[in-house]
Amino acid sequence: MPNHVTHRIVITGADADIRAFVDRCIVTTHRDATEHQPAFDEQTFDFSTLIPMPEELKNVTDGSTMQWGLMLVGRADLARAYYTLENMLDWPWVKDAGVTTLDELRAYLIKTHPTIIADGEAAAARHDKYGALSWYDWSIREWGTKWSGYSYRLVSDALGRFEFMFDTAWSTPDPIWAKLAEEFPTLLFEVVGYDEGSGFAVTGEIRDGENYVECVDATDELYEATYGEPPTRYEDEDEDNDAGDHGSADTDSDAATDDEASSETV
Template sequence: MPNWIRNKLIVSNTFISELQKYHCKYDEFNNIYFDFNTVIKLPKELEIEISSKSYDGLKLYLAKINPSFKEYGEKKDKWIIDEYLSLIDNLKKTRCFFDNFLIDQNEIKAIITKYKDNINEVEELGRKMIQNYKDYQYMNWYDWCVDKWGTKWNSYNTKIGFNYLMFDTAWNPPIPLIIKLSKLHPNIKMALLYSNENIGYQTGFMLITNGTVDLEGTFKDESIDAYKLAFDLWDCGDSYRYDEGIGTYVPK
């Protein structure tokens, strides 16, 4: 499980209803959530599984199109050598690619044995990943979400207040997404506050207008300001006390 980040997006009270109308949805349990897809939409093609199976498929497909690898794939499947090498160089720049995806004949045999009658399905996953990279410069949703949204998943645990939207994200605040949201509503001043669920860590703020960051900053871990922001966002101040000896807060 990830560490959750609590985010508080503050806007004018007159804009909060518009934010809810255009950027919030309801899930299958009728819970409201801030839908990142209303700001930057994740391409449907990238919503493929990320697993050992899909990575085995990538290994198979790369072997199939590799013009220097004769043990798997037919002649008609092979790419031109320069095109193939260019693809590999570009894939190495992504988060989801490792050198062990380039395999030998023994590994090919092991994968074929592992999946048996489902080998075509597995290889198709690899083909889709390469096609996604050609179309979107991303093989799957994970890399895309981290780059475009700033976090790997959509929002969670959304709450709407008088002039704010509170929601959680995995590992990091969705800073690229908030910048894009600000561009969509150029006349609205926005403030983003955030804090890790590990109280006193990974805290910060951003003031933004029309996609331009007017002011931003982070607080030193375990500093007074870091704790105070975390107390506000996580509503946990009663569980801590100020220790004059070390000059900051500690759990009670």
């Protein structure tokens, strides 16, 4: 589970301009009933309405097979540093397969993963076209965070004023603030946010087509401005929290890790 960064946004301006934002960016999706819950309509602040994710990258994950494929098609420059054919010769499952040379390793990977060459070529083509291997890489670069906005909550909706809250994973969506400034220059967006781990907070305005939202140190005042209530303190809580890295895009990846050296992941 990520650290959730909760944001509260108050939008003021001409009501027609506010409606234009709501109609475009607050998306309603119908969720069918399941064994555990009835059908319902879910609203989200959908970042793709501002910066669309290419269809070709949706649902594409960056796993070990893709990394091996990149190396086999001569695009090791796109693979993560610890993915080299030379390093793999020392991996236990490679040794267990009786593989001792680079040629044997190439042949073994192609035999056990018949689509590996095609996967590598497709990954390289996506990177050349979009600058990303997967949805994750693209999201971090284009949205500044792992996923689109989630856990949308409408706070109030009045003439000339709209207030809502939403969460992001690990970091604040800096590119989205910039895009809001570009797309809705007649509106005033007052933004506050707080990382649930108290690593950083968010504050600032988007007005007159300019973005003034920034990450700052977490404070009790910004906690209360975001959540609508003061923080709860416990006797054993260390109140001197480290301010952290101020909400840079998260480096937690769904991609493979060094653990794959000990067991093959398809």
